[in-house]
Amino acid sequence: MxxxxxxxxxxxxxxxxxxxxxxxxxxxxxxxxxxxxxxxxxxxxxxxxxxxxxxxxxxxxxxxxxxxxxxxxxxxxxxxxxxxxxxxxxxxxxxxxxxxxxxxxxxxxxxxxxxxxxxxxxxxxxxxxxxxxxxxxxxxxxxxxxxAMVQEYVNRADRFSQELVTHLRLAAGAVLAAVTAGVPLGLLAWKRRAFERPVFAAVNTIQTVPSLALFGLMIAPLALLSRQFPLLRAMGVQGIGTAPALIALTLYALLPIVRNTYTSLSVIPDAVIEAGSGMGMNRYQLLRLVEAPLSIPIILSGIRTSVVQAIGNTTVAALIGAGGLGVFVFQGLGQAAPDLIVMGVIPIIVLAVLVDRGLAVLIALVTPAGLRKDPP
Amino acid sequence: MIEFTGVSKRYGDTVAVDSISLRVEAGEVCVLIGPSGCGKTTTLKMVNRMLNASSGVITIDGRDVASLPVEQLRRSIGYVIQSVGLLPHLSVRDNIAIVPRLNGVDRRTRYKRADELLDLIGLDPAQYRLKYPHELSGGEAQRIGVARALAADPPILLMDEPFGAVDPLNREVLQTEFLRLQRALKKTVMFVTHDLDEAIRIADTVILIKDGRIVQHATPEQILARPRDQFVRDFVGKDRALKRLSCFAVRDYIRQARQISQQDVAAYSNGEHDEEPVVWVNGPAGVLVGVLQRITAQSGAAALSAGARASFRMISLKPEDVGVAPMSSMKEALSRLLGQGMRAVPVLDERNCIIGEVRLPDIEELNQAVL
Structure with a gap:
């Protein structure tokens, strides 16, 4: 080659x-x-x-x-x-x-x-x-x-760092919100059988909606809300911009987190729980000594998937005026300047890879030795 | 000592355990047995309150289990389940030492205790202490499970089909080991199984349960010899006579054996012998090498002629194929007898020297009690 x-x-x-x-x-x-x-x-x-x-x-x-x-x-x-x-x-x-x-x-x-x-x-x-x-x-x-790529960057250095920060904030905010909502949802789906189907039906459906369509779907209802409630408008909720982007990104980030939380609990063998409580562990000890060590690595890998996805999806958020590195990509597309597109895309890829590797290391660190099949 | 007084467990309208009263003496192995769904596991689980009794009282050494804090109660009772339930993320020694850990024992003492227990169950601590559950075979995992149950030296052990998931060959090894441990530790054991042979082998007393009620509570021998009703008779099966032989050890039925050394075979063969005794032949160092067999004369006329002298020749035997140990069961002795087509089996010590023999008539006599 x-x-x-x-x-x-x-x-x-x-x-x-x-x-x-x-x-x-x-x-x-x-x-x-x-x-x-x-x-x-x-x-x-x-x-x-x-x-x-x-x-x-x-x-x-x-x-x-x-x-x-x-x-x-x-x-x-x-x-x-x-x-x-x-x-x-x-x-x-x-x-x-x-x-x-x-x-x-x-x-x-x-x-x-x-x-x-x-x-x-x-x-x-x-x-x-x-x-x-x-x-x-x-x-x-x-x-x-x-x-060429570097020249494109030099011409927009200020804008670049600004959009990079926006991109990071959008992605991080969405994942944080998704973790806050997704982990409890996963727990709920596991604890109460009745919730299992509706929860998964909902998050699975969201995942199948194309990202652009989801962003588009946000526009109308949020615009309406913002017109109806001045308080919301004062907080910056509009049909376009940060609010709909965050909501859509959060919804996207949900599935891997909910699914992995659910899975992490359901793969703990009943026998292990029975043995634990049969030996005299109380609820808290069971959580600390058995459930947490076994489930946290799996939940984290769900978050890892979510983050990488969110970094990619945030690119599209530029289309509804939320900013982020997608701005350069779409500018480049509009101006038929491939170098500009590349300038936007490369940092996104680098970001995704960095975060992915970072979380992989973290997961390896929190995975107990007995669960590691082979060294990372 | 564990005592049940009128204990029931109901789930809505279904009664899983129906007013059971029983008593397990200190140091006794009590086996609960019965068809699946009969309530034997439910009965067991009410002792450490994995399930709570709907009514009735369970006491341990006179103290009502319901009055004790549940965690404290469970930590004072060893618990072994069929699927073992080792914590997959902890090493063998951390698994064994989990109850001491819950009790706040410091790490050094815990690990020392774990090594002691590995020694006790016959696994080399140096080799096993740092392994993880997924590196263990089924039999090894089950032994670790037993070691874990013993870690805090509880006076009581509850064992819920502990050897049920192990293959038959390993199961027998585990049973033998359990008996050895029990002889040394003298725990009060409640043991659930659906395997009658296992019950007969390890039980001091057997409780046969059906539909949540006790059908018969007796020694294994009594259950086999005198089944209380048709259900028990069916449960123990048509081969109960054979099974019952498992209750008796060879060492109680040893008879003096006739033996000669290999050099004397020719001389013996030329002597006068009217009956047909079983004569064992010893080789060097007194190790069993064969048995004498009478050769009847070739021609019918010679055989009929009065005063025809018997002649003998030696048939070589492998001691490990024919012999039994004093600790073997009479069932094993019978199976060796039938396998070799002889009227007696030699009882051998560890060096394969003859201690005595077990004879067919003695086994038949044992069975008179049943038939």
Missing amino acids: GGVALLLPFIEFKPNRVAEGEAFHLWSIGLTWEPWLLAAIVLTALLLGLSGEGPRVRAGKVAVGIALFAATLPAALRAGLILVTDQTPFGRVGPVSGFWVLVLATFLIVEGSLRTARYSPLLKGAIRALPPTIVILALATGGLDSF
């Missing part, structure tokens, strides 16, 4: 924001030694891939994967510097297929070897953190300034 990547167009140059780009191959940009370095690394990776299994080969693959990334990015940087000159002040470069395929190759090599490796979770985490660190370094040193 690396071999193919070397032949694909590597980088694209646009004289200004909306002009048609011109694609360059790695070899035709005017780079000196970088293409050869990349080719050498790809060749090494190929040889390693053919040399079978073993901890040494695996360590080699990880190193080569990281090296590939570490070499790809500077190559793109240098290409940017060469292509964007003083004659083209609005010029910008954007990575295209060749670049992305090389990044994908990095990912596959590193992840593929890490999956079966018996490294400590800490070491694995550190290795995985290396490529993002390289990117951050490149950004910090200004090396990526000629990149």
